[in-house]
Amino acid sequence: MIENEIDAKRPVILAGLDRQTEDFDYQMEELANLVEANQMEPVGTVTQKLERPNPGSYFGKGKVEALKEAVEYYQADMVVTNDELSPSQIRNLEAETGVSIIDRTALILDIFASRAKTRTAKLQVEIAQLQYQLPRLRTSMNVRLDQQTGGNGGSFTSRGAGETKLEMNRRHIEHQIGDLRKELAEIEADDATRRARRDKESIKNVALIGYTNAGKSTIMNALVRRYGENQDKTVFQADMLFATLETSVRKLNLPDKQSFLLSDTVGFVSNLPHGLVAAFKATLAEAAQADLLLQVVDYSDPNYREMMKTTEATLKEIGVGDIPMVVVYNKADKCEDVVYPERVGDNLIISAQDETSLDVLVETVRQHIFADLxxxxxxxxxxxxxxxxxxxxxxxxxxxxxxxxxxxxxxxxxxxxxxxxxxxxxx
Ligand SMILES: Nc1nc2c(ncn2[C@@H]2O[C@H](COP(=O)(O)OP(=O)(O)OP(=O)(O)O)[C@@H](O)[C@H]2O)c(=O)[nH]1
Ligand SMILES: [Mg+2]
Incomplete structure (x- = not known):
């Protein structure tokens, strides 16, 4: 019995504004996946066709009522909105529905926080969380975020009593951000030195990038097992959003003695919070300086085109420009009637689980980076x-x-x- 209670996932209602754009359904589906990635369960969805959110309560009056009814009907104890909310929108919705309200940004930050393992990842997430908090500090909150899953839900809340306390909190957070940034800068300086040394050795750098859960780490591991200087140095791969939060670089030695570096990077998702993108810019420096990008796509996902758009938009945001890119349509084994491995122009259709596919992938990489041999x-x-x-x-x-x-x-x-x-x- 007790075990059941622990295993039970928090029931959550998804809420979104339908601006009648073609990617709205995809956005809501992705939101559901994000909720699941945070050990919660989406039990219902409430949407409203509206161009702009209501400044006071996100939804219009009638829809807020519908949201309240959905919360009661499904016995949900949280609502997650697809758009970022202002402090007053959160406050009003919480008052109306009686449950915690979080937005997509807070949800993503929460997932990242629970996944972060290394010092760098933790620092980056913490900075992004504090930045998210800063404009949202309130003097009184009736939110019970400490009840959130993951144990770190309380991190984006703050309880103060009165203006002075609020000001104190603000200054305290600004200080904290400053300290964390300093620590991160020191780590980044080390990374930059390492990269500079490698550049001098003129070894080529290939980066795996793309939407979360596409199979980047799986491809990395398959190649490390084959050609890795240290074949045991595999990375974490799993069927979950944001399995990787750190860039890992491995040296691969091909049988003909040509070597290159392969980096595995953090995956993307649409509307990745700006603070998070900024914080992860340094981690993504490996991709920004690569000689070749391999954009890994989950070809078996019906939304793969939207995911590619998301990836390209995020690359632009982190300032990755003119780097040659091969699109690797992965997981072809899960698609019906798709022949693989196959080259389509410059791009590839493969399965990371198939040895012949990996041969073709390596050959393609070789042709790109060793063309000037x-x-x-x-x-x-x-x-x-x-x-x-x-x-x-x-x-x-x-x-x-x-x-x-x-x-x-x-x-x-x-x-x-x-x-x-x-x-x-x-x-
Ligand atoms: N069937 C099939 N499954 C695959 C293939 N490639 C990867 N997977 C599975 O897809 C899931 C996600 O793979 P990862 O390699 O962790 O994905 P990722 O792109 O690194 O994801 P993030 O680190 O979250 O950005 C894992 O369960 C893999 O086993 C493939 O070609 N075919
Ligand atoms: Mg990964």
């Missing part, structure tokens, strides 16, 4: 064995023979390597 003949005098060792280590050596004047090698070099070994090139 050149085959060269090199002659290294016998007294410079370290050059031979270096070539064996870093380049694709097609053939080696020993001639009178030294070691003669047929190698495939990057433009940078052509510069470095110029003295030995005999073509």
């Amino acid at each position: 050149k085959e060269q003949t090199i002659l290294v005098p016998f007294d410079q064995g370290q050059i031979v060792a270096e070539l064996n280590e870093q380049a694709t050596v097609l053939n080696t023979e020993y001639v009178e004047t030294g070691t003669k090698m047929q190698v495939v070099l990057t433009p940078v390597q052509v510069g470095r070994f110029a003295a030995y090139i005999v073509d």
